[in-house]
Amino acid sequence: MNKENNPLICDIETGMCETSEESAETESQSKIESTNKSVKMIYYTDPICSSCWGIEPQLRKLKLEYGNSIVIEYRMGGLLPDWNYNSGGIGKPSDVASHWDEVSVHYDMPIDGDLWLEDPLDSSYPPSIAFKAAEMQDSEKAIAFLREIREMVFLYKKNIAKWEHIEAAAKKVGLNIDQLKTDFEGNATALFEEDLKLGKELGVRGFPTVFFVDDSGNKEIIYGSRPYVFYEMAILKINPNAIKREYSKNWETLFSKYPTLTAKEFSELSGTPRDESEKQLNELAVEGNLEKHTTKNGSIWTANKIVG
Structure with missing residues (x-):
C-alpha cells in the first residue's frame, strides 16, 4: 500500500488527509467574501475524512464559546473522486480499514474501519453533493445532516454514497426529501464544483483545512487536526476582541x-x-x-x- 497515493490514508502526525491533485498557486489572488460576524471560518472538509471526524470536539466547543463572533462556512473538498482517478495507483478500499481503526485510537473518536471490507464507498462525491443540496434548503439542517452521515459512515458502517442512506439521514434531520432529490440531481453539483474550484484557488491540499478571515483580508490557516487552543488562538489573532462566552456544562x-x-x-x-x-x-x-x-x-x- 502506498500511503502517498491514497487520500484516505491520512497522516496521523499532521492530522491531514491529503489529495493527490496539485493545487493552483493562486492563494493571494483569491477573493474571500466577508461576513457580518467578525471572523469567518472557511472549513474545507469531506464527509469521509477521518481527521475531520477527529476535530468534531474542537469545532463543537468553538461554536459554544465563540459562536457570537464566528460563522463557519462548510466547503466540500472532494477527497475521493473514485478508485481509479490516480492512474490506478490509489490502492484499494481494504487498505483503508486498518488505517481507520488506527486513526480512531489516535483521535479517541469511534471509527469502525470494517466499512471498507463490508460495503466500501466508490466515491465521496455523492454525500458531498448531498450536503450542498441540503445547504440549499436549510443551512442549519445541512450541518445536522453532515453530522448524521458522518456517524453513519464512521460508527454504523453505512455506505453513504448510496441514496438510501442519504435519504435516511435527511429524514432524521427534517429535510424535505423531494426537494433534496431535486437539488441533488440539479444545482447542487455545480455548487460542489464551485467548492472544488475555490479550494484549488486557495491552495487546499488536504483536509481538514480551516481559514480564519475578516473583512479586511487578514487570514490565518490551520492545516490538519490540532488541539482546541490552536483554533482559539487563530480567532483571537484575527479579532483580539472576540469574547469567549461561558456556557452551561451540565x-x-x-x-x-x-x-x-x-x-x-x-x-x-x-x-x-x-x-x-x-x-x-x-x-x-x-x-x-x-x-x-x-x-x-x-x-x-x-x-x-x-x-x-
Whole structure:
C-alpha cells in the first residue's frame, strides 16, 4: 500500500488527509467574501475524512464559546473522486480499514474501519453533493445532516454514497426529501464544483483545512487536526476582541445542543476528565437518559428525549 497515493490514508502526525491533485498557486489572488460576524471560518472538509471526524470536539466547543463572533462556512473538498482517478495507483478500499481503526485510537473518536471490507464507498462525491443540496434548503439542517452521515459512515458502517442512506439521514434531520432529490440531481453539483474550484484557488491540499478571515483580508490557516487552543488562538489573532462566552456544562444542556456526543466530545465540552466523562455517560445510559451505541473502537451516546 502506498500511503502517498491514497487520500484516505491520512497522516496521523499532521492530522491531514491529503489529495493527490496539485493545487493552483493562486492563494493571494483569491477573493474571500466577508461576513457580518467578525471572523469567518472557511472549513474545507469531506464527509469521509477521518481527521475531520477527529476535530468534531474542537469545532463543537468553538461554536459554544465563540459562536457570537464566528460563522463557519462548510466547503466540500472532494477527497475521493473514485478508485481509479490516480492512474490506478490509489490502492484499494481494504487498505483503508486498518488505517481507520488506527486513526480512531489516535483521535479517541469511534471509527469502525470494517466499512471498507463490508460495503466500501466508490466515491465521496455523492454525500458531498448531498450536503450542498441540503445547504440549499436549510443551512442549519445541512450541518445536522453532515453530522448524521458522518456517524453513519464512521460508527454504523453505512455506505453513504448510496441514496438510501442519504435519504435516511435527511429524514432524521427534517429535510424535505423531494426537494433534496431535486437539488441533488440539479444545482447542487455545480455548487460542489464551485467548492472544488475555490479550494484549488486557495491552495487546499488536504483536509481538514480551516481559514480564519475578516473583512479586511487578514487570514490565518490551520492545516490538519490540532488541539482546541490552536483554533482559539487563530480567532483571537484575527479579532483580539472576540469574547469567549461561558456556557452551561451540565449534560442536559450539552445534549440539548448536540443530541449525540462521544466520550471525547463530552470531555472537551464539559471540562471533565476523559475517564470520568465516560463513566458519567455510562451511568446516564443505565438510568435511561441516554442511549449508548458501541463499536469495536468506542461508543457514542444519544439523548433519549429532549432534555434541558
